Amino acid sequence: MAAKKNILPIPDVLNPFKVRKERIMNFNPATGTTTRTPAAETKITVFDYSSDNCQTTTLPDIAATFPYLSSSKLSWINIDGLRKEDVHTVCEKFQIHPLIEEDILSVGQRAKMDMIGDRLFCLLPMIYFNAGSATIDLEQVSIVLGKNFVISFQEDPERDVFDPVRDKLQLHGSRIRNGGADYLCYSLLDVIIDNYFVVLDKLGERIELMEDVVQHTPNKRSLARINFLRRQVFLFKRAIAPVRELVNGFLKSESDLLDDKVTKYFKDVYDHIIQCNDLADNYRDMVLNLQEMYHTQLNLKMNEIMKVLAVVTTLMAPLTLIAGIYGMNFENMPELKSPMGYFYTLGAMGILLILMIVLFRKRGWF
Structure with a gap:
């Protein structure tokens, strides 16, 4: 017995005519005003580390992050859940420009990279695949790089893709522990972009299934x-x-915050995002091909239906002609008075039908 093919279940797609589709179209470049809803809670986690040790601390409020500005170690301050007052306080204390503060609080912002003063800033999407609804979920992540610190701002306190970075920070002798703040920034960007491939794999599975x-x-x-x-x-x-231009901005940057040795790692991230864009283009073409395949299959199905109807019509046409002739109300017609005329006519019609079927089968018409 042949092995049963393992087919992934297709999640039910909601009826697009019954569900109101919400689209966020951000055509206004101004980010001074924001419609962002303040987070219900803010979670602040700090990784204060050096090559010798790493201390992880969960802070009660924003003010508790201030001592890390002058820490002798390197600090990663991760803020989950955005509130305008908290972001303003952090930016003011860590000397982050108000324009960067506006970008952090923006909604639907395009991925970008800026250098203002002695701070490097980048903003990009963190992407998840929702298996239940088969949808793409986007979360805006902002990263600020200073001399001895990295501050990351996330919208959703419940999830992120930074666990590999957290695990490496706990490993003694790991490259991230021996590196600087610029290497930590690279590591965060790298893990975000690597997760893009995970989402692409999920989309690829759905596309193959739809084929x-x-x-x-x-x-x-x-x-x-x-x-x-x-x-x-x-x-x-x-x-x-x-995101491609964002990473390219790090490669072209002449900031003193980026060491030449670390800049080479950003080249690897740049290669990854190019590959990711190429795969996304391929998947987009595959989906468009699916639409063409759908219409092709419909045309083939319609052709089969028309073929069957044409064959049936052709088979019935001679029989209809004979029945029409003998249905005319004339007195002098062949076999009209014969007691076996009715059966002779039916037999002739049956033989004619069989001969036509044999002929059509020989020609391969059905």
């Missing part, structure tokens, strides 16, 4: 799923496209 579905059941539900998948791929592509 099988379209080939076997090309119906309206399949088309709705293709359109839904296309929107997710386009959303992913639009989110990561500017």
